[in-house]
Amino acid sequence: MPVTQKDLMIKPKDALLKGHFACAGCGSALAFRHAIGSVADKAVLVVPASCASVYQGSGKGVAFNVPTINTAFAASDAVASGISRALKRKGKDDLKVIVWGGDGSAADIGIATEIGACDRQENILHVMYSNNVYGNTGGQRSGDTMIGARTATTPKGNTTPRKMVPFILIANNARYVATASAAFLEDFVEKFQKALSLEGFKFIQIDISCPPNWRADSAQSIEISRLGVQTGIWPLFEWDRETNIAVLSRPGKKYGDKANRKPISDWTSLQGRFRGITDKELIALEEDTERQWNFLRKFM
Amino acid sequence: MVVKQETKSMTGNDAASYAALFAKPDVIAAYPITPQTTIVENLSRFVDEGKLEAEFVIVESEHSALAACMGAAWSGVRTFTATSSQGLLYMAENVFWTGYGRLPIIMPVVNRCLAPGWNIWPDFQDSMAFRDAGWIQMYTKNNQEVFDTTLQAFKISESKDIALPSMPCLDGFVISHTTGQVDLPDPEDAFEFVGPYDDPVIALDVENPWAYGSMTGPDQYSKHRRDLMVAMERAKKKIIDVHKEFEERFGRSYGNGLIEPYGDDEADLTLVTLGTIGDEAHEAIDRLKAEGHNVNALRVRTFRPFPVENIVEFAKKNHKLVVIDRAASFGHDGPLRIEVEAVLKRHNVDTSVSGKIMGLGGEDVPYSAIIDLAKKELKE
Amino acid sequence: MTEGPSLPILYPMEGVAGKTGEWRTFYPVLDPDLCIKCNICWKYCPDHAIYRADREKDEPISYDYDYCKGCGICAQECPKSAIKMVPQGE
Incomplete structure (x- = not known):
């Protein structure tokens, strides 16, 4: 069932309480608010070292209104596995075990743990919110950083292609894999709910803006995410093991055709991290984007 | 029962x-x-x-x-x-x-x-x-x-x-x-x-x-x-x-659960050990006693928490502790010896402590080697 | 029941970071006449700082200025440009 804005208004309870520590315009907090809110009473969260381990709160309390376990950077999917198994033993397997972490853990340090849980078909959902950078530590390059991005560890521009985490998990026989965007929250929540209805290892990668590390205007947080889809940087799709077919999602469907896409520079020009990007780098970024689409097309 | x-x-x-x-x-x-x-x-x-x-x-x-x-x-x-x-x-x-x-x-x-x-x-x-x-x-x-x-x-x-x-x-x-x-x-x-x-x-x-x-x-x-x-x-x-x-x-016990002494309460020399070397030390003690030496042993069963009080009480009645460590804190000494020595010092027990690091990487520590060590220490 | 250990546990509460409205350098101002009560701004607010509009009661959206960090997403996303960001103090 397609999720509408009206559905987003009906929540079991507020999963993210007001007055949290997320930066102004944070796409991750926004995505959290809607996704976890849609399942609040049944959610058990596992949070690896990430911005989410900070913006949840400190000292006197937490903004996360669901049971939350903070774990070491690379440990989250294994901890979630243990929780899922224990809940099964206790006959509480109606609860949804969700890993909520960034690209640092999901694309880099925790990827072996994640593939391990996927390989074992643990009944968990991993949501990788990606700002393509180590945001919490001050904006260093991650395996999901785009070519041309000026980060704290690639001051002259990142040269390496993105690690295509969703495809790695498809190759490892995940139950369900999808991408989403903070600009299309209904689509994200629909995928999130669908994933939770399935048994096995599920994975959603959501593009969220990071105004401080992208050196972007916080007001344009959603616009940048939207342009990510419209320029083809961020394909929106879902893949189901049962069909082994990747389907482009409604909000991003027409951008499967390169002719419908906006120029990538529309997206890069709104972000200070791409200031000074050369034509050569832009071409390389376009090529890397196309590489992603070509991969995706093999499953379409 | x-x-x-x-x-x-x-x-x-x-x-x-x-x-x-x-x-x-x-x-x-x-x-x-x-x-x-x-x-x-x-x-x-x-x-x-x-x-x-x-x-x-x-x-x-x-x-x-x-x-x-x-x-x-x-x-x-x-x-x-x-x-x-x-x-x-x-x-x-x-x-x-x-x-x-x-x-x-x-x-x-x-x-x-x-x-x-x-x-x-x-x-x-x-x-x-x-x-x-x-x-x-x-x-x-x-x-x-x-x-x-x-x-x-x-x-x-x-x-x-x-x-x-x-x-x-x-x-x-x-x-x-x-x-x-x-x-x-x-x-x-x-x-x-x-x-x-x-x-x-x-x-x-x-x-x-x-x-x-x-x-x-x-x-x-x-x-x-x-x-x-x-x-x-x-x-x-x-x-x-x-x-x-x-x-x-x-019906089974290991000292009080924290430490396991072996032999007489008081001796000229005590072998302090961890793990299986403790078992081997018993054999060494039996043989040394048969030769007329006044020796006993103390196996530290629980290392954390460290049984400070029990070790102090034991050491008070004894004269020379020889600690055998099967690990090393490089730049210092064997970890068990370091801790035993510190505990006795802190509690003003003047029983002497020495030690040897043995058995690293599976090096065999037979009772004969322990006897040699004890005899050497008894002479000093 | 024995008393358990001292564990690093925190309980949910509003305002863990204090009144985060204090972070603002700009604040949003709505022109209620222009608000079409679509609630798109409500949807995109990462801070939960917008009270939803109610069409039946003909009430426009309103702000929880205690917690609005002034990111400006609402102003940017409003289809009717009914929200303006004004510097704090003006």
């Missing part, structure tokens, strides 16, 4: 796996590493044969093995895993997370030295590296003690006033792969001793949500760590009590 038990021949690893079987953990994580592997192999067989109803998680690394146990422990169920050497090091951050997080996970460590070069033989360098991780560490001397200690560990660790993980330590190969006689109680008697884990230290609750391990300021952080220090102190009495209860039920 001591319950009926059956004597069986088994390796030390078998003994550890039987203790786990009888305690009925809900979640077991397994990753192979020599010489630990047969512990989890046995458990996988128990689960497959239906002898044990448990979730058996075959993880992709030791880091994940402990992480999976942590997840299960946070959910409020009994958990078990085992490791050795490089595996213990690979799970390092989670070892500390478990101890400081007060998760009562039971994890036998089959002691093996650390690379390079590759060497699968025993020393205590691996577990000694985790001395400060907030785990109870008990070093065993034989197969029987592995079973007994592992069973006791569940009862000690899961007690809510303790809430500390336990690392029963057993010398690789010397215990783990050597067959010996083990008196096994009836599984139900063993389970009755341990009891169900029905008042968990912590258990996830969607009705009453909380966040575990969020950002914590210095005040709260140090409060948690001070509580850990106090719990370790309390654990000394708990270990003694559980050990005593075990003795009443199963």
Whole structure:
């Protein structure tokens, strides 16, 4: 069932309480608010070292209104596995075990743990919110950083292609894999709910803006995410093991055709991290984007 | 009254796996590493044969093995895993997370030295590296003690006033792969001793949500760590009590559970040991006494919490402690010697302490070598 | 029941970071006449700082200025440009 804005208004309870520590315009907090809110009473969260381990709160309390376990950077999917198994033993397997972490853990340090849980078909959902950078530590390059991005560890521009985490998990026989965007929250929540209805290892990668590390205007947080889809940087799709077919999602469907896409520079020009990007780098970024689409097309 | 038990021949690893079987953990994580592997192999067989109803998680690394146990422990169920050497090091951050997080996970460590070069033989360098991780560490001397200690560990660790993980330590190969006689109680008697884990230290609750391990300021952080220090102190009495209860039920004891003296109360020279060297030291003591030497031995069974009071009391009656360490703190000395010396100094006991690092990387420490050491020390 | 250990546990509460409205350098001002009560701004607010409009009661959206960090997403996303960001103090 397609999720509408009206559905987003009906929540079991507020999963993210007001007055949290997320930066102004944070796409991750926004995505959290809607996704976890849609399942609040049944959610058990596992949070690896990430911005989410900070913006949840400190000292006197937490903004996360669901049971939350903070774990070491690379440990989250294994901890979630243990929780899922224990809940099964206790006959509480109606609860949804969700890993909520960034690209640092999901694309880099925790990827072996994640593939391990996927390989074992643990009944968990991993949501990788990606700002393509180590945001919490001050904006260093991650395996999901785009070519041309000026980060704290690639001051002259990142040269390496993105690690295509969703495809790695498809190759490892995940139950369900999808991408989403903070600009299309209904689509994200629909995928999130669908994933939770399935048994096995599920994975959603959501593009969220990071105004401080992208050196972007916080007001344009959603616009940048939207342009990510419209320029083809961020394909929106879902893949189901049962069909082994990747389907482009409604909000991003027409951008499967390169002719419908906006120029990538529309997206890069709104972000200070791409200031000074050369034509050569832009071409390389376009090529890397196309590489992603070509991969995706093999499953379409 | 001591319950009926059956004597069986088994390796030390078998003994550890039987203790786990009888305690009925809900979640077991397994990753192979020599010489630990047969512990989890046995458990996988128990689960497959239906002898044990448990979730058996075959993880992709030791880091994940402990992480999976942590997840299960946070959910409020009994958990078990085992490791050795490089595996213990690979799970390092989670070892500390478990101890400081007060998760009562039971994890036998089959002691093996650390690379390079590759060497699968025993020393205590691996577990000694985790001395400060907030785990109870008990070093065993034989197969029987592995079973007994592992069973006791569940009862000690899961007690809510303790809430500390336990690392029963057993010398690789010397215990783990050597067959010996083990008196096994009836599984139900063993389970009755341990009891169900029905008042968990912590258990996830969607009705009453909380966040575990969020950002914590210095005040709260140090409060948690001070509580850990106090719990370790309390654990000394708990270990003694559980050990005593075990003795009443199963008829076996190891000193008071913290230290195990051997021989006369007072002697010219005392051999202080950990693990199987303690067993070998008994042979050395017997032979030295037969030659007319006034010697005894002290095996430190519990290394964390460190049995300060017991060691002090013991040392007061003795004249010269010779500590045999099977690990080294490079740039200083053997860890056991360092601690024994410090404790005596702090308590103004002037018993002399010397020591020797022996048995690294599986180097054999026969009673003859211990006799040579003792004779040399007696002359000095 | 034995008392348990001192654990690093925190409970949910509003305002863990204090009144985060204090972070603002700009604040949003709505022209209620222009508001079509579509609630798109409500949807995109990462801070939960917008009270939803009610069409039936003909009530426009309103702000919880205690917690609005002034990111400006609402102003940017409003299809009717009914929201303006004004510097704090003006």
